[in-house]
Amino acid sequence: MKKLAWFVVLFIGMISLVACQSKESSPSPAPSTGNELSPLEEPAKVVIAEDGSASGAGFYIAKDKGYFEKYNIEVEFATFGNSDEMLPAVASGEVDVAGGISSASFFNSIAQGIDVRFIADKGHNNEGSSYFTFVVREDLKDVIIDYSDIKGKKIAVSTKNGVDDYIYHEMLKHAGVSTDEVEFVLMSDFGNMMSAMGNQQIDLALQIEPLITQGENQGIHQRFGDATDYAPEAQIAMVLGSPNFLTERRDVAVRFMAAYLEAVRDYHDVFIKGIGDEAEIISIMANHTALKDEALWEQVGVTGLNPNGYIFEEDVKKQYEFYKENGAIQAELDFEQIIDMSLVEEAIEIIGTYEE
Structure with a gap:
């Protein structure tokens, strides 16, 4: 009987050791916050202004992997000829989400009353392999x-x-x-x-x-x-949000951001950490962007996307000051109002912080 008891203890110990080793060899998921975000009771459409640029990876992956669908969100991609057409559409709520690239004309449009918010990262350079x-x-x-x-x-x-x-x-x-x-x-x-x-x-x-x-x-x-040798935190592109989306459709916006960040984390896992389903993510990127050669995706320096969503706020302000010094901007901007990371913060409370 004693021998049997000893065998049981040894067997349980071996199982525990194997389980621990398995856990150590697998990538650690983001810590759970204990909160859950239920799907919307009714389907909600979110219009995204996106032209197939690689920096839209979070949108494409979230759509194709069902992250938006999980929250009962339907996305529609809209294209515009230029930012002069796109920005007013975002400000009016005709478009909910878009991508913006830093420029003097971009900031001047905001200074002239085009009300949009910077709500997440959509493009920066990765150290040593800038895109x-x-x-x-x-x-x-x-x-x-x-x-x-x-x-x-x-x-x-x-x-x-x-x-x-x-x-x-x-x-x-x-x-x-x-x-x-x-x-x-x-x-x-x-x-x-x-x-x-x-x-x-x-x-x-x-x-x-x-x-x-x-x-x-x-x-x-x-x-x-x-480029990271001299501009390590250059904020090249930002996700823009309509003020109506952030306020009147807040329940939709938080779920949208959670889905977006889940997708960005898949992208970051594959291209930065070298884990995850590379073939799946590359296939999605090739399907949605102009770069159709899947083999080339394994060679290029990819767009950096923050898996926690935050932008380099100080660099955005530094770029604005650069344009002002060049005489390309005359108006003052209130970045406390323009930069709004509250959606990112709420989403992280739900899905947890991504650990590098």
Whole structure:
């Protein structure tokens, strides 16, 4: 009998040890808060202004994996020709959610009465693998090695008084080179930058994925350092929310944000942590964006998306001040009103904080 008792104790101990080892080898989920968010009693439609950009990953994954559906939310994607058309639609509530890219004209629209809120992160660079960074011409990669080597060179940037211009100036400051010591080349089309590189018309360019990787594969250019060397917290894009969505449809908005963050966490798991179902997430991204080559998704520097939703608030303000110093903005903005992380905070109370 004693032998039997000893065997039972040993058997239970072995099971416990195996369970612990299994737990340690699996990725840890976000801690549960003990709260649950029930589905809406009636289906609710949320209109998202999205044009198939890679930074919309959270929207696409939440839709295709049923995270919106779980909360009884139906999403509809709407496209606009430009931000001049899109921003008023968000402010009026015709569109509930959209993406905004930092620029002087963007901030001027808000200053002129277009009421939108910044409610979550929609794009920043990941350290060491920025999706929006400088490249150097292939034949100059052994000549332009250090940042100080850019002196006297022709550098293409896609916009003036936009986030591109801001990153360009941050790079110059990091290099210790003045604007008078380089030639700024305004080139609005990223594809044209590739051609200009091939024709040796420019020396460097602030380029974007997947063109960065495609240009490397074609022997046109190489990455030049990384944007996080000098602009580690550059907030490139934000999720915008309609004031009506945040107030009159708050119950829908909180559920929307919870679903969005769940999707962003799947994306972050795959592309940053190297865990999760890579094939599924890449398939979703290829389906919704212009980058259809699934193999290339394994090579590109992907858009950074914060799995906890927060934006780099101080950098947003820093960009605004940069545009003001350039004379591109005259009005004052109240960022305490414009930046609203309350939806993110409420969603995290439900789904827990994502741990790196």
